[in-house]
Structures are given as structure tokens and as C-alpha cells.
Amino acid sequence: MVKNKKTPQVTTVSAIVLVGGSVDQQLLNNCLKSLSWCNEVIKIDTTKILGSFSEWRNEGIKKAKGDWLLYVDIDEEITNNLQKEIQLTITNSQLTNTAYAIPRKNIIFGQEFKHGGQWPDYQIRLFKRSSLKKWVGNLHERPIFAGNMNYIKNSIIHHKNITVSQMIEKTNKWSEIESRLLYKSKHPKMNIFRFISVAFREFQLRFLRQLCFLDGSKGVIYGIYQIYSKLITYSKLWEKQLSIIHI
Numbered sequence: 001m002v003k004n005k006k007t008p009q010v011t012t013v014s015a016i017v018l019v020g021g022s023v024d025q026q027l028l029n030n031c032l033k034s035l036s037w038c039n040e041v042i043k044i045d046t047t048k049i050l051g052s053f054s055e056w057r058n059e060g061i062k063k064a065k066g067d068w069l070l071y072v073d074i075d076e077e078i079t080n081n082l083q084k085e086i087q088l089t090i091t092n093s094q095l096t097n098t099a100y101a102i103p104r105k106n107i108i109f110g111q112e113f114k115h116g117g118q119w120p121d122y123q124i125r126l127f128k129r130s131s132l133k134k135w136v137g138n139l140h141e142r143p144i145f146a147g148n149m150n151y152i153k154n155s156i157i158h159h160k161n162i163t164v165s166q167m168i169e170k171t172n173k174w175s176e177i178e179s180r181l182l183y184k185s186k187h188p189k190m191n192i193f194r195f196i197s198v199a200f201r202e203f204q205l206r207f208l209r210q211l212c213f214l215d216g217s218k219g220v221i222y223g224i225y226q227i228y229s230k231l232i233t234y235s236k237l238w239e240k241q242l243s244i245i246h247i
Helices: 027-031 053-063 081-088 164-184 190-209 212-245
Strands: 011-018 040-045 070-072 075-078 097-102 104-108 123-128 134-138 143-147 149-150 154-159
Touching: 011 027, 011 053, 027 075, 040 053, 053 070, 053 123, 053 134, 070 075, 081 097, 081 123, 081 164, 097 143, 123 143, 164 212, 190 212
Parallel strands: 011 040, 011 070, 097 149, 104 154
Antiparallel strands: 070 123, 075 154, 097 123, 134 143
16 A cells, blocks of 8 residues: 655745835835745735834734745845745755844945945844744844844845935934934933044944945945934934923
8 A cells, every 4th residue: 555645844935025105116016026936925004003113023923824934125125046045945854043134235326335334234034933023122123033043145135226315314214213212221411522422433333344435436425424324313312412401
């Protein structure tokens, strides 16, 4: 008698994409097209859920049915090579890792950046569903998961299709949140010396350690923007601290 062979277990992948606000439709289409190989694609409408990025990402955990969860932003694409590596990785019978950090290739001002902290820009985006507990953090969210993490070789393509004006608008929005968090953490009162220190440390990071100028004039502009963004955050902190003085 021929024994029945066991049907091989299929490993499924759920892709989670946060969608909301003013969306570049072409970027969204490219993102979704690059996820067509996934078993399901869950779009989280951030305009309908009050909260932070952590809460939006946690909503994806609740809705996903796949064995593995892959988080992708609307301005990102999964390349064919990355798709193959993910599928090969999660179907490996010797697999012991439950989370993977994926490098991200950042396209800024129409150019791939390799310096200024923009490469390899690892993002922890692939999780075994049973291991991912939740996302935490109001601004720079991070995942809480059980088990070990490893690294994927192939990269996500990240299109930062953003103008200088849009970058400044984004800074105005996020610096308000960052300054509020700094204020609540009882950050020492800002003064001229601390402002100089903030600017110098960011310059040292972007220009001397991360060598942003090696990406050419665009890299220099982006490095200057990072210094500006940091100073705006601490200026708003100073403003919040100053209001207490006059109460």
C-alpha cells in the first residue's frame, strides 16, 4: 500500500501598507504592484484611525492572516531580487530567526544616496507573525518581538520624491512632536551654548562621520537640511521652555 504523502505546508506573507493623507498615486501604484506576489496586501487608512505610526502598524497585526508580516511604506518598492530572497528565507526549513532588517536604497532629489546616513539604512520590516508583539514609540516607532533578528541582503527601493519646500513642511510637523517629547522628558533649558552644540554635533555627524558631501551638491544640501531640521526642533523646545518662565 502506498502511504499518503504529507502536503507541504505553504508559508504565507501579508504585506501591510499605511495609506492616508495626500498620496502620490503613481508611487502607491508602484508600491502595490511590487507586492503582487504576497498572499494578501492590507492597506491601513491612517485618516480613519487616530494615533501614531505605532498604532497604525499595530492595526496591521490585528488584520493580517499570513505567517509572516512585511511592512512597506507607500513610497517604497520591493525589487524582484528582494522578493526572491524573502521567499527563500522564510521557507528555509533550518530557519531560526523571527525578524529581519532590510537595507533601504534611498533616492533623494532623483539620485541614489550612499552617504549622509542614507545607506544601508536598515529597517526591521519582516516578522514572523507569531513573534511580533507590537510597535511602540510616538515618532520613531520600533517593533517589540520575540526571538532573533538577522539581515536581508537585497534592498527596498525608497523614493523620497520630495522638494525642499515639502521637506521644510515635514520638518515643521515632526519637529513639533519631537520638541514636545523633549520637553516632557525634562530636557535641560536651551541656551546659546546648547544651540551651538546641537548644530556642531549634527554637522559632525552628517559631514565628518557620514560624509554627506560624497553624494555631491545634493548630498551637501541634504546635510544642511538635517542641521536646519535639528535646530528647528530645539528652537521649538526653547519656545516651550520659555513659556513656563512667563507664566
